[in-house]
Amino acid sequence: MLDSIGSKIIPHSLQRIAIVFNPSAGGLIGSKRARLDAAVACFRRAGREVELLPTTGPNMAGNLGREAIERGFDLLLAAGGDGTINEVLNGIIGSKIVFGALPAGTANVLANEIGLSGRPDRAAAELLEAVPVRIGVGVADLTGQPRRHFLLMAGVGLDARIVHELDLDLKKKLGKLAYWHGGFRQIGRHKGRFRVTVDGIDRIASFALLTRVRNYGGDFEIARNVRLTDDDFEIVIFERHGWKDYVRFFAAVVMNSLSRTYGVSIVRNSHAVLTPVSDTPVHVQLDGEAIGLLPGTISVLPDAVTLLLPKRYAEG
Numbered sequence: 001m002l003d004s005i006g007s008k009i010i011p012h013s014l015q016r017i018a019i020v021f022n023p024s025a026g027g028l029i030g031s032k033r034a035r036l037d038a039a040v041a042c043f044r045r046a047g048r049e050v051e052l053l054p055t056t057g058p059n060m061a062g063n064l065g066r067e068a069i070e071r072g073f074d075l076l077l078a079a080g081g082d083g084t085i086n087e088v089l090n091g092i093i094g095s096k097i098v099f100g101a102l103p104a105g106t107a108n109v110l111a112n113e114i115g116l117s118g119r120p121d122r123a124a125a126e127l128l129e130a131v132p133v134r135i136g137v138g139v140a141d142l143t144g145q146p147r148r149h150f151l152l153m154a155g156v157g158l159d160a161r162i163v164h165e166l167d168l169d170l171k172k173k174l175g176k177l178a179y180w181h182g183g184f185r186q187i188g189r190h191k192g193r194f195r196v197t198v199d200g201i202d203r204i205a206s207f208a209l210l211t212r213v214r215n216y217g218g219d220f221e222i223a224r225n226v227r228l229t230d231d232d233f234e235i236v237i238f239e240r241h242g243w244k245d246y247v248r249f250f251a252a253v254v255m256n257s258l259s260r261t262y263g264v265s266i267v268r269n270s271h272a273v274l275t276p277v278s279d280t281p282v283h284v285q286l287d288g289e290a291i292g293l294l295p296g297t298i299s300v301l302p303d304a305v306t307l308l309l310p311k312r313y314a315e316g
């Protein structure tokens with residue numbers, strides 16, 4: 001695997017580090033803030049110059065990322081959950097700055113995927129040994145919405161509606177359990193259906209996952225054969241929509257038999273067209289953040305960002 005991605009590994013000297021952080025992230029509230037301070041101390045002991053850039057409101061992380069580029073930092077780290085990481089990512093697409101994550105959120109899918117500690121104080125030491133790799137990212141173009149980039153996955157249909165309706169106060173109290181609560185609230189409700197077109201083949205679905213990672217929500221693996229260093233998605237499509245079908249699908253995920261399950265299609269591609277087939281709105285989420293409604297296209301933008309990855313993941 002190293003030979004296949006070796007050309008994407010970037011020589012580096014990462015001396016000046018900017019850390020964009022969300023003070024409200026689940027892993028930084030109250031006494032947990034000390035973990036970020038410990039991460040900064042770790043970097044400084046290693047001889048790095050570090051500056052903290054706190055967000056002061058929603059949708060600020062991308063602007064802070066662009067500020068870090070303008071000020072000439074070598075490495076930009078996003079400290080927070082996958083949502084904070086996604087915000088920063090959208091501010092730096094196409095730049096040459098090295099980007100990485102200091103996991104500190106409710107769900108740290110990226111950290112779980114690449115084998116990075118879920119605590120910023122522990123992840124800091126691991127990042128000092130990591131390597132920058134040039135990779136592609138996902139792109140969502142929804143009708144009437146600005147283009148959005150994502151690092152991990154796009155969920156369309158049922159899971160995106162759960163994210164869209166999520167009780168944020170409950171999330172602060174319960175963490176990931178709030179998503180389960182949101183899922184149970186969907187039982188008995190009509191699920192919007194949509195057409196997924198890949199390579200000219202149409203499939204009707206109530207849920208689709210276009211993913212560049214195996215990890216889903218920090219707890220399960222729905223996709224099994226995709227990596228961030230690939231230039232396509234693993235696309236998992238649920239073509240049945242009854243609640244009994246979803247119970248069967250969930251059991252198949254747990255038993256690692258989804259690819260052999262009736263009503264599930266799994267394909268590889270870098271582009272999909274998604275169109276609703278009823279009046280029920282179909283939601284889309286990127287990296288755990290609701291962004292809008294179908295119709296639209298989701299594709300891979302190659303050579304888009306330089307991501308700091310542990311050597312064991314980069315070398316496959």
